[in-house]
Amino acid sequence: xxxxxxxxxxxxxxxxxxxxxxxxxxxxxxxxxxxxxxxxxxxxxxxxxxxxxxxxxxxxxxxxxxxxxxxxxxxxxxxxxxxxxxxxxxxxxxxxxxxxxxxxxxxxxxxxxxxxxxxxxxxxxxxxxxxxxxxxxxxxxxxxxxxxxxxxxxxxxxxxxxxxxxxxxxxxxxxxxxxxxxxxxxxxxxxxxxxxxxxxxx
Amino acid sequence: xxxxxxxxxxxxxxxxxxxxxxxxxxxxxxxxxxxxxxxxxxxxxxxxxxxxxxxxxxxxxxxxxxxxxxxxxxxxxxxxxxxxxxxxxxxxxxxxxxxxxxxxxxxxxxxxxxxxxxxxxxxxxxxxxxxxxxxxxxxxxxxxxxxxxxxxxxxxxxxxxxxxxxxxxxxxxxxxxxxxxxxxxxxxxxxxxxxxxxxxxx
DNA sequence: GCCTAGTTACACAGGTCTGTGTACCCATTT
DNA sequence: AAATGGGTACACAGACCTGTGTAACTAGGC
Numbered sequence: 001x002x003x004x005x006x007x008x009x010x011x012x013x014x015x016x017x018x019x020x021x022x023x024x025x026x027x028x029x030x031x032x033x034x035x036x037x038x039x040x041x042x043x044x045x046x047x048x049x050x051x052x053x054x055x056x057x058x059x060x061x062x063x064x065x066x067x068x069x070x071x072x073x074x075x076x077x078x079x080x081x082x083x084x085x086x087x088x089x090x091x092x093x094x095x096x097x098x099x100x101x102x103x104x105x106x107x108x109x110x111x112x113x114x115x116x117x118x119x120x121x122x123x124x125x126x127x128x129x130x131x132x133x134x135x136x137x138x139x140x141x142x143x144x145x146x147x148x149x150x151x152x153x154x155x156x157x158x159x160x161x162x163x164x165x166x167x168x169x170x171x172x173x174x175x176x177x178x179x180x181x182x183x184x185x186x187x188x189x190x191x192x193x194x195x196x197x198x199x200x201x202x
Numbered sequence: 203x204x205x206x207x208x209x210x211x212x213x214x215x216x217x218x219x220x221x222x223x224x225x226x227x228x229x230x231x232x233x234x235x236x237x238x239x240x241x242x243x244x245x246x247x248x249x250x251x252x253x254x255x256x257x258x259x260x261x262x263x264x265x266x267x268x269x270x271x272x273x274x275x276x277x278x279x280x281x282x283x284x285x286x287x288x289x290x291x292x293x294x295x296x297x298x299x300x301x302x303x304x305x306x307x308x309x310x311x312x313x314x315x316x317x318x319x320x321x322x323x324x325x326x327x328x329x330x331x332x333x334x335x336x337x338x339x340x341x342x343x344x345x346x347x348x349x350x351x352x353x354x355x356x357x358x359x360x361x362x363x364x365x366x367x368x369x370x371x372x373x374x375x376x377x378x379x380x381x382x383x384x385x386x387x388x389x390x391x392x393x394x395x396x397x398x399x400x401x402x403x404x
Numbered sequence: 405g406c407c408t409a410g411t412t413a414c415a416c417a418g419g420t421c422t423g424t425g426t427a428c429c430c431a432t433t434t
Numbered sequence: 435a436a437a438t439g440g441g442t443a444c445a446c447a448g449a450c451c452t453g454t455g456t457a458a459c460t461a462g463g464c
Contacts, residue, residue, distance in 0.1 A: 031451060032452070044454085044455095096310070097303075101307070104361055121362055153352055166347070176382045180378045235421080244441075244442050
């Protein structure tokens with residue numbers, strides 16, 4: 001008996017809707033009734049697929065934890081491209097910060113939530129670290145942490161300010177940090193050029 | 203008729219308690235009953251001092267918005283001292299991130315909350331900018347934004363990781379950015395020295 | 405035609421939340 | 435002694451929340 005092929009549509013629909021509402025309005029702010037009503041199903045059906053709201057929350061966070069796909073671009077392009085991609089996401093009106101940080105902020109001391117949030121942050125830091133190692137940077141660990149700080153800083157700032165320029169500011173800071181670590185970075189923006197000429201003049 | 207001199211104790215007690223519980227457990231997670239019970243007063247008394255929970259939330263955020271006090275230290279010490287002070291706060295077990303970011307995260311599209319959060323973030327950025335101007339840094343605006351990113355990034359990272367070292371990482375990144383802008387920074391830590399010697403070797 | 409699995413409608417239990425209404429108490433002032 | 439202001443005790447309205455129980459419906463596979 002092949003495991004029913006086209007059947008798990010409902011569970012996905014529930015999860016997709018929960019994801020959207022949790023992320024946009026907050027986890028505590030969205031009730032299961034609201035999710036069911038949004039899809040047009042009965043609350044009973046929802047509870048037939050997820051045993052509790054907690055299970056739905058866990059599935060939501062697990063779904064947000066997507067592993068970064070491999071890329072054929074150069075390590076430097078991948079690192080700086082992270083900030084370009086952030087800027088695009090900031091410009092989207094539905095961007096509301098990091099779902100993991102938000103979940104920790106509103107669910108407080110919940111152990112499992114914190115655990116997945118830490119795992120997510122660490123996975124991004126490790127991706128930076130690996131790229132830096134490829135570039136031959138000596139202290140890749142410390143620099144990767146600093147790049148991760150810039151990512152989360154720009155996300156937090158955009159969450160309150162709704163200003164995609166925060167991603168560009170982070171990218172410029174990241175460029176300075178990379179150059180300081182001996183990485184050759186091409187494609188310098190006007191702002192960066194101004195910064196460097198200023199430095200020469202000093 | 204002098205306005206009752208020693209009387210506003212109760213209102214302050216309510217606000218102090220609300221502040222503590224809101225910050226530690228989240229605003230939505232704490233009910234007015236809980237706050238009243240914690241102080242040992244009746245819920246009626248609480249509502250005699252604040253017309254609604256929303257008013258209490260506003261007062262909580264206003265109370266957190268403390269203007270930075272003047273300092274006699276040098277601008278560089280003030281800027282880098284920000285990160286030392288962050289590290290101390292991270293080490294305290296009751297640190298739970300930035301109250302404004304957390305409030306925006308859990309209250310979502312609330313206009314007034316977003317407004318005060320933006321004002322707070324901007325006030326810190328302007329403080330950095332003024333200090334950088336005192337240092338004669340040319341592009342103080344952009345650098346101040348970058349320093350603010352490091353602050354918020356380390357706060358977000360510590361919120362999920364509970365790792366005060368995030369503040370030190372931010373400080374090292376800030377040091378690099380300052381030096382890159384032509385600022386003379388003394389007192390270099392071991393990590394920074396290593397970073398510079400590595401750079402020379404490249 | 406029949407069986408089964410998924411879905412539905414709907415009521416309800418039991419809890420929490422914000423906010424109000426009411427009557428009383430007690431201390432200080434006048 | 436009387437009045438006033440602040441606090442207390444307590445019930446309650448009305449909303450919303452999570453989660454369950456139950457009986458009926460419906461579509462596809464046999």
